[in-house]
Amino acid sequence: MVKKIAFSLIVFFSTSIQRVFSWGFWAHPRINRMAVFCLPEGMFAFYKVNIEFLTRHAVKPDERRYAVDFEAPRHYIDLDHYGSLPFKDFPRKWEDAVKKYSEDTLMAYGIVPWHVQREYYRLVKAFKNKDLENILKISAEIGHYIADAHVPLHTSENYNGQLTGQRGIHGFWESRLPELFGENYDYFIGQAYYIKNPLEEIWKVVIESHSALDSVLGFERELTKQFPEDVKYGYENRNNVLVRTYSQSFAKAYHEKLAGQVERRLCLSIWRVSSFWYSAWVDAGQPNLDEFASQKIEINEERFDKILKNFIDREAHLIPILEQFWGCCHGEAPNYAFYLDRIQKAHFWEKPYVLIESLLFTQSFQEKQHCVYQANRNYKKQQH
Numbered sequence: 116m117v118k119k120i121a122f123s124l125i126v127f128f129s130t131s132i133q134r135v136f137s138w139g140f141w142a143h144p145r146i147n148r149m150a151v152f153c154l155p156e157g158m159f160a161f162y163k164v165n166i167e168f169l170t171r172h173a174v175k176p177d178e179r180r181y182a183v184d185f186e187a188p189r190h191y192i193d194l195d196h197y198g199s200l201p202f203k204d205f206p207r208k209w210e211d212a213v214k215k216y217s218e219d220t221l222m223a224y225g226i227v228p229w230h231v232q233r234e235y236y237r238l239v240k241a242f243k244n245k246d247l248e249n250i251l252k253i254s255a256e257i258g259h260y261i262a263d264a265h266v267p268l269h270t271s272e273n274y275n276g277q278l279t280g281q282r283g284i285h286g287f288w289e290s291r292l293p294e295l296f297g298e299n300y301d302y303f304i305g306q307a308y309y310i311k312n313p314l315e316e317i318w319k320v321v322i323e324s325h326s327a328l329d330s331v332l333g334f335e336r337e338l339t340k341q342f343p344e345d346v347k348y349g350y351e352n353r354n355n356v357l358v359r360t361y362s363q364s365f366a367k368a369y370h371e372k373l374a375g376q377v378e379r380r381l382c383l384s385i386w387r388v389s390s391f392w393y394s395a396w397v398d399a400g401q402p403n404l405d406e407f408a409s410q411k412i413e414i415n416e417e418r419f420d421k422i423l424k425n426f427i428d429r430e431a432h433l434i435p436i437l438e439q440f441w442g443c444c445h446g447e448a449p450n451y452a453f454y455l456d457r458i459q460k461a462h463f464w465e466k467p468y469v470l471i472e473s474l475l476f477t478q479s480f481q482e483k484q485h486c487v488y489q490a491n492r493n494y495k496k497q498q499h
């Protein structure tokens with residue numbers, strides 16, 4: 116028993132060291148799912164038919180986080196690193212912020228507002244091209260980032276209470292509380308609204324989140340004074356592992372003290388996700404999606420995986436590296452030519468990395484296929 120508890124402590128503390136947080140596997144899928152029901156006619160039917168895809172892919176960005184470095188900063192922004200509310204002097208535009216703080220600094224402290232902006236314009240483009248696969252993929256993923264921006268602890272350097280002796284509070288607020296109480300929330304949410312300026316809007320969201328940070332940390336601190344350690348924490352069996360976690364009674368007291376804060380942020384996430392989707396559709400000229408209303412999009416991941424698998428079979432020595440990146444092969448980005456060029460110029464030792472990066476960032480299945488082919492050919496050339 117003693118051994119078991121020691122192991123559990125490791126589980127508890129090790130998950131709180133890495134910065135791989137978000138609303139979690141309970142809330143993210145629900146946020147995307149419920150956002151569909153706020154959409155107006157003209158969009159609703161197509162999104163409804165593909166609701167399972169949007170639900171399933173809501174956690175893709177978090178899965179990628181475990182595998183690639185560049186993913187993590189897209190999920191947060193440590194506003195308090197730069198100053199304090201209302202952050203009047205913080206440049207909202209990426210170029211201005213780079214000028215003031217340097218790109219390295221911005222990457223180190225998180226880029227969620229700018230990443231949402233970038234994904235937004237990709238979504239507009241996908242609507243304009245009636246590119247159904249990308250409409251769904253980008254909608255699912257932007258939904259994730261917008262939802263993350265609603266979490267107060269995604270806007271602070273003290274993101275897990277590690278600077279104030281409150282380690283573990285991140286997952287407590289955004290995963291455990293919704294898991295315990297989310298079924299009883301009132302999800303009566305209005306219709307999606309039009310967002311004139313997506314960058315301003317997402318900045319509004321992160322500032323709102325940051326304003327809520329005081330109560331997130333303060334209430335936990337106050338309650339901790341009233342709860343002895345052995346009442347504050349308890350042990351729960353999760354997948355046959357005994358995990359040390361906040362007790363039900365502490366969670367209930369904290370949730371009550373927050374007076375609906377988690378519910379409000381969750382509902383706002385749903386409303387905003389849907390509004391960003393809707394606005395991108397409007398900005399693209401409201402393409403008629405009803406003509407695809409019965410079209411359930413099958414994304415060719417299996418076919419793609421098979422090709423990659425063939426490639427790996429031939430290049431067995433790359434397996435460990437490729438496996439490490441396996442979970443992250445479904446991302447999208449526009450600059451295919453750039454990555455093709457990089458693959459061609461890459462040194463042998465960095466080829467697998469460039470290959471995977473290019474797979475992540477190419478737009479369509481055909482492009483991915485071509486990428487694998489090119490990388491393979493170049494690799495062979497270098498061998499001779």
Ligand SMILES: [Zn+2]
Nearest residue numbers: 136137190263
């Ligand atoms: Zn996230």
